[in-house]
Amino acid sequence: MVAPCPTSMMVRTKKTKAMGFPTIDLSLERSKLSELVVKACEEYGFFKVVNHSVAKEVISRLEEEGTEFFSKTSSEKRQAGPANPFGYGCRNIGPNGDMGHLEYLLLHTNPLSVSERSQTIANDPTKFSCAVNDYIEAAKGLTCEILDLVAEGLWVQDKFSLSSLIKDVHSDSLLRINQYPPVSLKSNKNCNTSKLEPHQLQNQNNNNNSNSNHNNHNIGFGEHSDPQILTIMRSNNVDGLQISTHDGLWIPVPPDPNEFFVMVGDALQVLTNGRFISVRHRVLTNTTKARMSMMYFAAPPLNWWITPLPKMVTSHNPSLYKPFTWAQYKQAAYSLRLGDTRLDLFKIQ
Ligand code: GA4
Numbered sequence: 001m002v003a004p005c006p007t008s009m010m011v012r013t014k015k016t017k018a019m020g021f022p023t024i025d026l027s028l029e030r031s032k033l034s035e036l037v038v039k040a041c042e043e044y045g046f047f048k049v050v051n052h053s054v055a056k057e058v059i060s061r062l063e064e065e066g067t068e069f070f071s072k073t074s075s076e077k078r079q080a081g082p083a084n085p086f087g088y089g090c091r092n093i094g095p096n097g098d099m100g101h102l103e104y105l106l107l108h109t110n111p112l113s114v115s116e117r118s119q120t121i122a123n124d125p126t127k128f129s130c131a132v133n134d135y136i137e138a139a140k141g142l143t144c145e146i147l148d149l150v151a152e153g154l155w156v157q158d159k160f161s162l163s164s165l166i167k168d169v170h171s172d173s174l175l176r177i178n179q180y181p182p183v184s185l186k187s188n189k190n191c192n193t194s195k196l197e198p199h200q201l202q203n204q205n206n207n208n209n210s211n212s213n214h215n216n217h218n219i220g221f222g223e224h225s226d227p228q229i230l231t232i233m234r235s236n237n238v239d240g241l242q243i244s245t246h247d248g249l250w251i252p253v254p255p256d257p258n259e260f261f262v263m264v265g266d267a268l269q270v271l272t273n274g275r276f277i278s279v280r281h282r283v284l285t286n287t288t289k290a291r292m293s294m295m296y297f298a299a300p301p302l303n304w305w306i307t308p309l310p311k312m313v314t315s316h317n318p319s320l321y322k323p324f325t326w327a328q329y330k331q332a333a334y335s336l337r338l339g340d341t342r343l344d345l346f347k348i349q
Contacts, residue, residue, distance in 0.1 A: 033149055046262065052142055054260070070179040080121045103181075107174065157310075172300065180292075223339050231295050235293035236293075270346070
């Protein structure tokens with residue numbers, strides 16, 4: 001069932017429209033479900049799923065590992081960094097000067113890479129890597145279930161053409177755990193960001209747009225779309241996530257620790273030849289509580305060509321994008337700023 005989230009939970013400002021995003025019940029009948037998934041991807045590039053089959057215990061074990069890690073001292077955490085490309089990161093996002101009010105762990109989902117990384121992250125590396133690998137398997141299962149529904153809803157001939165990209169042993173999928181410490185109004189006023197260099201402050205400001213109800217100092221993670229195919233996100237019970245509608249209005253997403261949120265990424269925008277649009281989103285910090293979120297970024301292998309599915313291209317609807325490999329797209333993404341619309345580089349004029 002597609003139900004709008006309660007408007008009472010929406011922050012109303014001059015330019016924030018009170019409206020909902022879809023919630024999809026995965027226990028519904030399959031043909032109805034695939035229709036709803038496609039509609040949600042088309043209209044919002046974002047939806048919440050309920051009645052999924054991910055065990056609560058898989059979620060809570062990863063959350064416990066995250067809590068344990070982030071409660072370590074800064075010098076202990078730094079031993080697991082820098083996140084270049086994987087490991088612990090604090091405030092720096094990507095290589096081009098973007099900053100946020102957060103710390104994080106960024107991991108490749110390859111089990112060998114997880115096990116190697118866990119040595120510097122956890123006191124009990126085996127327990128940590130088991131929790132991470134179990135979560136990754138569950139998130140991958142949910143992603144594939146959703147991608148199969150997408151393929152069915154789009155009447156794509158090979159129903160597994162999308163999920164097979166993620167199931168591939170060389171898939172370049174990632175797991176990220178973000179922790180946003182509370183940023184008090186007082187420190188907002190005093191501008192915690194005073195510790196930043198002027199060019200870094202400029203970078204923070206560039207990640208905002210004027211269509212918002214916040215100042216420049218409570219950005220946890222600046223506005224962007226995810227480069228991958230699909231993102232599966234969940235968080236603890238602390239708010240902060242906002243998504244942008246296609247017409248540029250921001251909608252707050254009330255947290256729901258037992259459920260997952262699904263985001264269309266840039267690669268799925270290309271695979272559907274622009275029928276789905278990747279969702280722009282951002283995270284604002286909370287003034288009293290720490291938000292912890294975990295994201296599974298579902299990506300194909302590096303050498304995979306990203307090009308519209310044959311079904312999505314006709315003589316009336318030619319391909320909008322030049323073909324590129326996932327490695328080429330990643331390279332482009334890492335050469336640009338967080339908030340840049342990097343797909344523009346690959347558009348056919
Ligand atoms: C956004 C989605 C994922 O968090 C991420 C991010 C990555 C990073 O933090 O290193 C990027 C960002 C993300 C998009 C553009 C580039 C790359 C920072 C950045 C400026 C891990 C990813 O894959 O792309």
